Amino acid sequence: MKTIYKLILKSYFGPMIMTFFIVMFVLLMNFMWRYIDELVGKGLSAGIIIELVGYALANMVPMGLPLSMLLAAIMTMGNLGENYELLAMKSAGMSLPKIMKPLVIVVGIIAVGSFFIANNLLPYTNKKMLSTLYDIRQQQQTLEFQDGLFFNGIDGMSIRVGHQDSHTGLLTDVLIYDNREKNTNNMRTIVADSGYIRLTDDKRYLNVTLFHGQNYQQTRNIQWYSNSTLEHHIFDKQDMFVPIEGFDMQRSDADNFSGRSQTQNLAQLERAIDSLERIVDSTTTRSYEPLLRDQIFSKDPSVLPLDTLYGRDKRAFRPFLAADSLAPLALREKARLWTQARNAAKNSRSLFSYDESAAKDALNQLYRSKVEWHSKLSLPVSILLFFLIGAPLGAIIRKGGLGTPIVISVIFFVIYYIISSTGQKLTKEGSWEAVYGMWLSTFILAPVAVYLTYKATNDTSLLDTDWYAVKYKAFRAWLGRFGGRFARKPKNTTHK
Structure with a gap:
């Protein structure tokens, strides 16, 4: 390995490890803030809390890794640019893609490893975390007496x-x-x-x-x-x-939560998606067809043909009574017919409501399974994408430390999070296909990464305020000259 590559890798590993732990700490504090009410006052042992925190940290890796990759890339390339080391490399004939080559290899290895984490580790930790949270919720609080209550x-x-x-x-x-x-x-x-x-x-x-x-x-x-x-x-x-019961910690079996989408790997999700699609199709067919055939249009051939209603046995067909034929009937006969029609309508509505709720539950599980399936594949791509945004951006701004890189990283991550959350919500609601909702942020940010890489390779002063000030002054001077031409009026010459 070249000495220059060792220098680049050494400059990258320190910020990457530091930013990863900082991001994970912030996400952990958010987790503790959300579940603090369920953990306090139940006399939980330190082992239970540490176990829950470990499962939560593993569950936060898909969100912490992309942000840490972005922040570390900006800091590394910014430090190299601020110390004129990046300029010295370019003066020696190294282009920006060649300088980023060892970092791309390292980030690629991390991205591949993140897929195995999301596919193999996270389903296990999610099951354990869900079961632990369930056990904590089932456990009652310790004895806390308040005066007079x-x-x-x-x-x-x-x-x-x-x-x-x-x-x-x-x-x-x-x-x-x-x-x-x-x-x-x-x-x-x-x-x-x-x-x-x-x-x-x-x-x-x-x-x-x-x-x-x-x-x-x-x-x-x-x-x-x-x-x-x-x-x-x-x-x-x-x-x-x-x-008494409920004050001791009763541990439940984690396999009881294996039916959820976040506790399954890719192979299990594919089988679940296939099964759910069949359930949705069968439920829809079982709901609408019998409703039309047996309840609503059971004896009306004007909507469905007799072959559809009764097959080849048309002798079973008895037409509805016409409205005029109800007039000579007795009052009790009319009441009986009215009661039968009302009961048939109520039964139809009950059957349809039951099948509709079953279809909705299956659809919700289907959408969530598709979201989880695409999220496991989109995680490695998002890590590479954030690195390809952060590295050229750090080479452009040429500033290291934690000030400017954190601000820029938070802005890009917030944009990514808003787009991803919107696409995920629309996918879970069934408004969008899963491939569009889960890959929308990648489709939007990928051109940004290509544009920033192109600008950084050509040494464009994209974020240099002095460059923008010079361009702004030149534009104002041009406007002054352009407006002065129309301000001067031509002299009137008269010929006698």
Whole structure:
């Protein structure tokens, strides 16, 4: 490898690693901000949180890699241009494509690796992340008593405390309504001066220790209005172990979420798309054809021919009663016919609504599967595209650091994100084909990359403010000369 190529690669790897971790950190903070309400107050262990963060970071790679490639390319080429190293390379006879050659190879390898990440790693991490989030949502919050308010986080129990000591956890003025015996309709009320209510280590039992209180228990039977008993006990200390559910972390099987589009690879998505297309076709055919044949036009040959309605057996055909023929019928007969027609219409609407909802669900899954299939293929292309935008742009602006490159990178990434989100939304709604919606940003930004590469190769001062100032002054001077020609009027000469 040439020494100059080692210098270029060394200049690129540092910004690439730094910008990748910066971008991933920003995306992680966005993830934590979205799910902070579901993570706080449930007593989750550090291992669960670290596991969830790891799955989330892997899921953010498709968004973080293109942005980091763009920012690193601008910074690398900008630093080389600012230190006149890029000018020295060009003076030695190296063109910009030749200078970018080792970087293109490295970025190509990263782009190929990103495809395997999106196709093999992300489906697994998405399944694990979805199952972990589901388990966290199913887990109830820890015991948090507020002064004077009832805590209803335990089934069949309602607990109110007057005050809880933040250091010792001692509860004062405790009131407990225990209605866990729902089959017998018995209810117990406990009033105590003080006590402790804690979860056991396995979070499967509630350890209740009360001091100086009274226990009221009302026993009811089927004749509670005439035969019921009330028991009253006074205690100095009372211990209870109440079995509870939902406070411990129950891990579900991640394979339960394997049916979603984001948890499948390309081969699985292709099979799912083929199956969903068949389901949509069969559901649509099953919905409209029987509705027309058996419900709406079952006995009307003016819309559908008799062969379509009854096959070759035309003897089963009985025409509708004409409107005039209903007049001589009795009132009860008219009411019976009206009821039959109304019931047939209701049945038709119910059958059609059921099939329509099934078709809509299948269509939504089909659109999402197509979006996920194209997104796995568009990720490597977007990485190469952002590099081909950032490298010539950095060679043009000739400024390194984190100031100008970050501003330019954010602008291009926001444009890319808006276009991609719009195309993805239209694809999921069925307004656009998946190939148009998912590749729209590539079709728009690819000419920009070609234009910037052409300008950087020809050393065009595309972003030089002095160049634009000189051109603007020349344009104003030209306007002044052009306007002065029409301002001077010709002299009037008269011949006597």
